[in-house]
Amino acid sequence: MSFAIAILLAGLCFAAIAFVFNVPRKAWALVLTALVLGLAGYASQASPDLKGAPGKPPALQGEEGAAVVDMRKDLVGPNERSGNPLLVTADAYVRRGDYAVAGTLLRTIVHDNPNDSEAWLALGNALTFQADGMLTPASQLAYRRASQLAPDSPGTAFFVGWSLIRQGKLLEGRQLWAGKLEEMPPGAPGRDALAQRLANLDAALRQLLEQADKSSAK
Numbered sequence: 001m002s003f004a005i006a007i008l009l010a011g012l013c014f015a016a017i018a019f020v021f022n023v024p025r026k027a028w029a030l031v032l033t034a035l036v037l038g039l040a041g042y043a044s045q046a047s048p049d050l051k052g053a054p055g056k057p058p059a060l061q062g063e064e065g066a067a068v069v070d071m072r073k074d075l076v077g078p079n080e081r082s083g084n085p086l087l088v089t090a091d092a093y094v095r096r097g098d099y100a101v102a103g104t105l106l107r108t109i110v111h112d113n114p115n116d117s118e119a120w121l122a123l124g125n126a127l128t129f130q131a132d133g134m135l136t137p138a139s140q141l142a143y144r145r146a147s148q149l150a151p152d153s154p155g156t157a158f159f160v161g162w163s164l165i166r167q168g169k170l171l172e173g174r175q176l177w178a179g180k181l182e183e184m185p186p187g188a189p190g191r192d193a194l195a196q197r198l199a200n201l202d203a204a205l206r207q208l209l210e211q212a213d214k215s216s217a218k
Helices: 003-020 025-045 058-075 086-095 099-112 117-130 137-149 155-166 170-183 191-217
Strands: none
Touching (some): 058 155, 058 191, 086 117, 117 155, 137 155, 155 170
């Protein structure tokens, strides 16, 4: 991967974090700092096989965790809501960026009630973001269970697509969002939230492509 592509992907990552997840403007500086450090590491190592980005600052983890919880709540319909009060505690840990503790609590919830679709979705999120936003076998299992229990909910499609986008699989992630949106009837719970995030992503992609065209024309 060339350094120009790395810059483009970093720009997309920032746009997605800032606009798709609606991270507060006050946290943008932390996001940019993490991306710049990652690019600096990539440039100095000059090897795509080496991990160049340091761990996220705790403040950035907290902003990301809060966005994950809020987004899940926007996507989950009233009929899929978890009635387990322990989910509130797990969400508090996610908001702090402590995904490991949250995952332990969520495993307890799904063990006690294997039909709790929101808890399975939350567990998938905790496991994915504990792995820096990457899908793992465990998180995929949790997402698959959430999808089986609530096939009409856009939650699983959104977060799996979000993980693909973070990995640079932009088209796959967007296609997953667009495909789920297309199959959802108007007024379905979570549809408007998914449609807004897809529109935000498309706007960010258009802006980045325009910037890339301008840079290549110079």
